[in-house]
Amino acid sequence: MACLPTVPPALALRKWLGLGLFLLLCLSLGYALEKKVVKSKVGEKVGLPCCHEIPSSESLHNYRVYWQKNTTEVVLAYAEGKKISKHERYENRTEMNTTNLTLWISPVEILDNGPYQCVVQHLRFSQNSVVVCDEPVTLFVTADFSKPNITAEVVNTSCESTEMVVKCSSHGGFPKPKISGALNNVSMLWNASWVSESSLSPYNVTGELWLNVTKDISITCTVEYDGFAKSTSLLLKKTNDCVVPTVPPSYNVITASSIIIIIFLLAITLAARYLPRHVCSHCCKPQDSVEEGVKECMKPPVSSKVTSETSSV
Known part of the structure; x- marks a missing residue:
């Protein structure tokens, strides 16, 4: 059976301490990165934190402070306690806290979106300046959309x-x-x-x-x-159920119906015209004169009994 090599306690302790320090460093970097992003909406007031805070034993007169955007556009600058520069686009919209050096912007605009940088220099008695901090902070601006x-x-x-x-x-x-x-x-x-x-x-x-x-x-x-x-x-919504349209009669049906109607009308016309003549013809026969015909038609009928009596006489 092979024996595993033993690790000295001091080496193991150093290894665990190194791992712990590495984890703490990662956590601190994550926290720092989280602090470097500030979110705001259009029209609100927002404060961008600086990387340095002036001790109570000193004042702004011992520092130079530069707030700049995109490392090229100076937003606000102070030297020995006095304002020395201010961008026209930020006129009447920015101010700086003289203790923690926070840059306040109000009201926020979409154009304010982007990276900022706080640069702090400490003035020594020899008039030489030392950069105390130089760290960026990102402002992320949002504007509300209308209701869809x-x-x-x-x-x-x-x-x-x-x-x-x-x-x-x-x-x-x-x-x-x-x-x-x-x-x-x-x-x-x-x-x-x-x-x-x-x-x-x-x-x-x-x-x-x-x-x-x-x-x-x-x-x-x-x-x-x-x-x-x-x-x-x-x-x-789906459209209403379809209504089946009425199909118009075909041309042949229309023609046949028209012929039947015409024949029916002609039959009525002919019946109305010739029916009275047939009725008169079975009761009256034509005579040489009109008067004789009328008298013949007006004679009362002679019964068969009278005819037989007359015949016997």
């Missing part, structure tokens, strides 16, 4: 389905959003498009979808941006 608006346009309809173009739109927000949706709580994708004048301008977003609606369904549109979300739902 859903519209549906019927393109084609039949007894089985209704074809629609559905659009969802929202505007005026920042940063660039995501747009998602659901049909009866089942996820679906929009054909999305975005419009913005620049990378630091409000966004307008529009989603489009073609649907064949065979029954009433609910559609939801959601706009997401920097952890925020706004949603709207709309009930899409």
Whole structure:
């Protein structure tokens, strides 16, 4: 049986201490990185923390403080307790705390989005300056989007389905959003498009979808941006059940019906015209004169009894 080599206690302790220090360093870096990001909305007041705080035994007169954006644009600068520089875009919107050197911006604009840097120099008696700290902080600005608006346009309809173009739109927000949706709580994708004048301008977003609606369904549109979300739902209704149209009679049917009606009318006309003559003909016979015919017709009938008596006489 082989023996495992033993590790000296001092070496093992040093190893565990090194691992513990490494973990503490990672945690501290993570905490520092978390502190370096500040979030704010358009129109709010936000404070960007500096990497140095002036001790109570000293004052701002012993320091030079530079707040700059993107390392090229000086937002605010102090030297020996006096303001020496201020950017015109931040005029009447910025101020600095003279103790913890926090930069306050109010009201926040979309153009304020980006990295900032606080540079602090300590003035010695020999007038030489020493950089005390120089660390960045990022301001992440958001602007609320409008509530999504859903519209549906019927393109084609039949007894089985209704074809629609559905659009969802929202505007005026920042940063660039995501747009998602659901049909009866089942996820679906929009054909999305975005419009913005620049990378630091409000966004307008529009989603489009073609649907064949065979029954009433609910559609939801959601706009997401920097952890925020706004949603709207709309009930899409299928068109009413189709009504079968009445089929017009064919040409042959119309022709036959017309012929039957014409024959019927001619029969009535002929009957009305010739029927009186036939009725008169069986009671009256034509005579040489009109008067004799009338008298003959007006004679009362002679009974058979009288005729027999006359014959015997």
